[in-house]
Amino acid sequence: MSERLNIVVVEKDPDRARMIVDGLLELGDHKIHIISEETALARNVAERKPDIVLIDLTNPSRDTLEELAIATSPLERPVAIFVDRSDRQLTRAAIEAGVSAYVVGGLQPERLHPILDAAITRFHMFHRMRTELAATKRALEERKTIDRAKGILMKARGLDEEGAYALLRKAAMDQGKKVIQVAEALVTASELLS
Amino acid sequence: MSGGETLRAVFLPLVDAAPLIIAAELGFAAEEGIELELQKAPSWSVARDLIALRQVELAHLLAPIPVASQLRLGGNAVPLCAVMVMSVNGTVIGLSNALAGRLRAVGHPFDFADARAAGQALLAVAERPLRIGVPFPFSMHAELVRFWLEAIAPGASGRHLVKTVPPPRMSEAISAGEIDMFCVGEPWGSITVENGTGELLLPGCAIWSFAPEKVLSVREDWATDHPDRVGRAVRALWRAGRWLANPSNHTAASEILARARYLDLPADVVDRALSGRLTISNRGEVRSVPGFVEFHEGAATFPWRSQAAWIGQGLARRTSLPVGPATEAAKAAFRSDIYRRAMAGTGALLPGASEKVEGAVTRETSVASESGALVLCPDGFFDGTVFDPSFAD
Structure with a gap:
C-alpha cells in the first residue's frame, strides 16, 4: 500500500460510523475523520482536505457538498464525482447500498475501488443488522402479547397453556388472520372490558 | 392502463x-x-x-x-x-425573526412586492455579512439572490455568503442561527412561517417576474x-x-x-403556493401574489x-x-x-422564435406564434434591465 489516504465519513449515527471506520481500517492505515454535525458541513469537509468523502445517499445534506465542486477558480476546483462512472457495476452496487463518494483531486481508480467496496459492504452489513434487530424486537413484542392473550384465556376459560394457544391458533385460522392479530384483539378487548 | x-x-x-x-x-x-x-x-x-x-x-x-x-x-x-x-417562479425569500424584527423597526412595510425597497432596507440593517441559505449551488435561488443583491449594491453578492442548505433543513438552520435568511421553493418557506422560525420578505417573482x-x-x-x-x-x-x-x-x-x-405535508400548506395566497408571518399576515407559481x-x-x-x-x-x-x-x-x-x-401555441430579450416584456404582449396569437406574460427584472442573449459578455 502506498501513502495513507485521507478519508472523511459524513455520518450522524455513531454505530454506523464506527462500522464504516472499522471496515476502512481493515484495508490499511488510512487517516479517517468522522463528521457527524451538519452545520457548516462544506467548510468542515474542505478544511480536512480529504481524498475521498463518503456520505449516505439518503442524507439531504449531500447537496451541501456540491459546494466543493464550485470553487472560484477552475484550477482549484476539486473533481467531485459520485463513484467512478466507468464502472457500471460498482455504480449500481453503490446506489443500492446507499453510499455516495466524492473523490477530491485525481485519485487513481485502483485506489478508490477497495475503499468503495469496503464502504458498500459495511453499508449492507449495517442495514442487515438494523433489519435483524428490528425483527428480533418485533418477535419479542409479539411473544409478550401472545403470552398475555394466553393468560387471559387460561383464566377466563380454565384452560392450560397449550389449550389456550391451540384456541388462539384455531381462531386465527378460522378468521384467516395471524395468531398475533387475534392475540392483539383479545388483549385490547380485555383491557376495554376490565 | x-x-x-x-x-x-x-x-x-x-x-x-x-x-x-x-x-x-x-x-x-x-x-x-x-x-x-x-x-x-x-x-x-x-x-x-x-x-x-x-x-x-x-x-x-x-x-x-x-x-x-x-x-x-x-x-x-x-x-x-x-x-x-x-x-x-414559486420561490420565496425569508428572514430570521431577528432580521425581520430589525426591518420592521426601520418601518419596512413587508409588502411582499417591492424587491428594490426590501433589498435596500435589508442591506442597510445588516450589521455583518448575511448568510443566505439556498437549496443547491446550481439553483435559480442562488442566481436570483446574487442578481438581486448585485443590482442593488454592486459587489454585494461577494460580500454576503450564499450557502447550501437542503430545503427540509431550512427552518431548523434559521432557528439555529446557521443562516440569517434564505431563498427556497414552496412549501418550505411556509413551513418556516408555520414553525414560527422566520418570516417571508419577498416572492422570487418580485426579482424576476418570469424565472x-x-x-x-x-x-x-x-x-x-x-x-x-x-x-x-x-x-x-x-x-x-x-x-x-x-x-x-x-x-x-x-x-x-x-x-x-x-410531499407528505399538510394540504393547506401546499395550497398556499398553488393559490398564490401566502401567510408571511406567524401573526397571520396574508399576501396575494398573482402568478406565484406558473x-x-x-x-x-x-x-x-x-x-x-x-x-x-x-x-x-x-x-x-x-x-x-x-x-x-x-x-x-x-x-x-x-x-x-x-x-x-x-x-x-408555440412562439416563432426560440430566444427572446429577457426582461423586455413589461405587460401581457401578443407575439408571433406558429398558429395564432400567443400572449406572453411579463418577464421583467425588478431593476428594469434587460438581458439580450446575443450580446452577453
Whole structure:
C-alpha cells in the first residue's frame, strides 16, 4: 500500500460510523475523520482536505457538498464525482447500498475501488443488522402479547397453556388472520372490558 | 392502463413537482401511452446522479442543473438537457425573526412586492455579512439572490455568503442561527412561517417576474435516441400543467401532492403556493401574489434558449469561466427544438422564435406564434434591465 489516504465519513449515527471506520481500517492505515454535525458541513469537509468523502445517499445534506465542486477558480476546483462512472457495476452496487463518494483531486481508480467496496459492504452489513434487530424486537413484542392473550384465556376459560394457544391458533385460522392479530384483539378487548 | 411503456422519473418533494405527479395520478401520462414510475429523491445531487447514471429516464430538476452540466460544472457532469420548463417562479425569500424584527423597526412595510425597497432596507440593517441559505449551488435561488443583491449594491453578492442548505433543513438552520435568511421553493418557506422560525420578505417573482424554476430534464444522448418517448413525456406534462393552471383544480391538486408518497405535508400548506395566497408571518399576515407559481400561462413550459443563457452567464461569472463562450454553450441546455417537435400538431401555441430579450416584456404582449396569437406574460427584472442573449459578455 502506498501513502495513507485521507478519508472523511459524513455520518450522524455513531454505530454506523464506527462500522464504516472499522471496515476502512481493515484495508490499511488510512487517516479517517468522522463528521457527524451538519452545520457548516462544506467548510468542515474542505478544511480536512480529504481524498475521498463518503456520505449516505439518503442524507439531504449531500447537496451541501456540491459546494466543493464550485470553487472560484477552475484550477482549484476539486473533481467531485459520485463513484467512478466507468464502472457500471460498482455504480449500481453503490446506489443500492446507499453510499455516495466524492473523490477530491485525481485519485487513481485502483485506489478508490477497495475503499468503495469496503464502504458498500459495511453499508449492507449495517442495514442487515438494523433489519435483524428490528425483527428480533418485533418477535419479542409479539411473544409478550401472545403470552398475555394466553393468560387471559387460561383464566377466563380454565384452560392450560397449550389449550389456550391451540384456541388462539384455531381462531386465527378460522378468521384467516395471524395468531398475533387475534392475540392483539383479545388483549385490547380485555383491557376495554376490565 | 396496461401495455403502456414505463418511464422512470425522479422528483423532489416540492410543490413544483406537481406536473409530474399530476400527469401520473390523473391519467395524462396514460393518455400518451406511458406509465410514469415516480421515485422521490432526498437531494438534488441524488436526482441528478440517478439520471446521469441511467437509473431513471426523466428528472424534475432545478433549471440551472442541466446548464451547469453543459458547462461541466459540479459532480457527475454528464450532459443533461431541459426538454421543457416544468414551472415558472414559486420561490420565496425569508428572514430570521431577528432580521425581520430589525426591518420592521426601520418601518419596512413587508409588502411582499417591492424587491428594490426590501433589498435596500435589508442591506442597510445588516450589521455583518448575511448568510443566505439556498437549496443547491446550481439553483435559480442562488442566481436570483446574487442578481438581486448585485443590482442593488454592486459587489454585494461577494460580500454576503450564499450557502447550501437542503430545503427540509431550512427552518431548523434559521432557528439555529446557521443562516440569517434564505431563498427556497414552496412549501418550505411556509413551513418556516408555520414553525414560527422566520418570516417571508419577498416572492422570487418580485426579482424576476418570469424565472424558469424547474425543468423536465433528460440525458442529452437519451433525448437523441428516444425522440418518441421524450415527446410523450412532454405532452403528458404539458396537459398536467394546463390542468394545474385552472384555479378550480387547486384543492384537488393540493390533496394529491400532500400524500405521504409525494410531499407528505399538510394540504393547506401546499395550497398556499398553488393559490398564490401566502401567510408571511406567524401573526397571520396574508399576501396575494398573482402568478406565484406558473405551470402553463404565457407559454410557461417553453424552454427559451435565452433563459438558459441568462443562467449560464451567472454561473460563468462566479466560477471564473469565460462569460461569452459559457453563455453561448449554456443555450444547448434548453432544447426548444425538442419541445417544438413534441408539441407540433397538438394545437398548443408555440412562439416563432426560440430566444427572446429577457426582461423586455413589461405587460401581457401578443407575439408571433406558429398558429395564432400567443400572449406572453411579463418577464421583467425588478431593476428594469434587460438581458439580450446575443450580446452577453
